[in-house]
């Protein structure tokens with residue numbers, strides 16, 4: 276899951292980025308609306324955490340622009356002003372939820388999970404299943420045939436991306452950019468390396484194989500046809 280954090284207060288921004296990365300999200304961050312537009316033009320995000328009071332373009336103006344373009348990326352607004360008008364305006368502009376500062380990180384994380392759940396076709400929970408593979412995206416646990424499987428942070432992030440898009444073929448570049456953000460270099464084989472690790476843990480000794488290679492296109496998580 277890939278997030279963009281737009282917050283001009285350096286300490287809060289650092290904290291959010293650090294904590295979200297600890298939860299295995301891929302996180303980009305910036306401190307003003309102009310930069311946020313650049314990030315949004317260059318990448319696809321699963322959700323946006325957006326401060327309202329920003330230097331230059333305000334969070335609300337940015338949000339209005341996004342929605343005017345038909346962009347439906349879930350947006351969680353952060354506001355220091357606990358005024359009804361501010362909240363109403365934010366929601367009217369197309370925000371999905373808001374948090375009033377100061378807030379507890381755990382509450383932000385929980386609200387974010389709700390937004391992302393809605394995004395994933397309204398899945399009823401954070402638990403995804405394909406065949407006998409079960410991935411709990413809130414608890415970060417994986418089982419296959421009831422057997423717990425331990426994954427590294429990156430392995431989990433890739434599996435989560437695959438299972439949230441189960442049945443959809445994802446290119447190496449798409450997976451790479453999603454997981455490694457701007458650090459990803461197209462043409463590198465890092466995605467293939469991690470897919471190999473995942474197969475070893477998830478598919479070896481189990482049937483059917485679930486991580487499929489689609490020649491010339493990429494990878495897809497689905498039961499073998």
Ligand code: CA
Nearest residue numbers: 283326328329
């Ligand atoms: Ca601010």
